Amino acid sequence: MESPPPTGSLVPRSEAVGKNTDTSALAADLRGRCRTLTRVTVHDTLRSARDSLFRFPGVQRAVRLATMRGCVPNAVWKRLHPTGVWTLRAPDGSGFRYASDADDILARSLIWTNMRHWEETTHPVFFDLARNARGFVDIGAFSGIYTLLACRANARLRAVAVEPNPAAMRKLRRNIEVNRLQDRVVLVEKALSSARGRAVLGIPADTTAASLLAAEPSNATVEVEVTTGDDAIGDLPVDLVKIDVEGLEPEVLSGMSRTISAHRPTIIAECLDGTALERLRGAVLELGYRQIRHLGRDGVVPAPPGFVPPPRYANFLVD
Secondary structure, X not given: OOOOOOOOOOOOHHHHHHHHHHHHHHHHHHHHHHHHHHHHHHHHHHHHHHHHHOOOHHHHHHHHHHHHOOOOOHHHHOOOOOOEEEEEEOOOOOEEEEEEXXXXXXXXXXXXXXXXXXXXXXXXXXXXXXXXXXXXXXXXXXXXXHHHHHHHHOOOOEEEEEOOOHHHHHHHHHHHHHOOOOOOEEEEOOEEEOOOEEEEEEEXXXXXXXXXXXXXXXXXXXEEEEEEHHHHHOOOOOOEEEEOOOOOHHHHHHOOHHHHHHHOOEEEEEOOOHHHHHHHHHHHHHOOOOOEEEEEOOEEEEOXXXXXXXXOOOEEEEO
């Protein structure tokens, strides 16, 4: 029988090193967890304090005034959510109202800078086109900012606003109500494509985008009704169309061929990359349009085959 080591004898070196290593690793892990917990706690506390402070309208108005004067860095105001009903100014200086809730990410650019950082090369061109339009179709309307601008530009204009995302439709409906446009705007809570049916809509977080294309695994999804543009528009004489459907422009245009044949509306479409632009080009040329122009930093310029949209300037004029 093996006797125990005598009192005071040394533990073998390899065993001692192993125990010290285990203890050091455990201590390092605990320190890391404490730092992470501290960061999360501080972040949550600051966010809670910010949100509580922002419940006061006076604080939000002060932030807006400072931002419009250039006193608030972009990195700051882009992280702040304005809430409530605000007055925005159209390109001609006239006012209209915009209702924002706490998760309306588009409202940051619209409200804090009065649209100076939101599609600043597109909405003045759009506003001028809407002045003489009888009917406007807003496809992928989100909260309805283009519909509001069109109605502000032309008191006689009638509009159809299409938005399949239920959460976005709630924002859109609210904005139509606060501007008292219920008798001028038809809301369509469906997706548009080349045929009727049903489809799954992918809804990414923290973006205005939603698409019938295959959803990313992390995206929320909702099943929606699908119709054609011709069915949604009916007999409205359409002179202007805005399309923001995340790559499905050809399918949408195919479903509104009767409207296009009858009225040949001017189209403003978003294309985020060269592939989407060339798909759009093929669709509109087949429908009889002659040219596509880019709405960019340098104004309205030709967009020949092979043109690649630069970052932040992804809208194109089709006529």
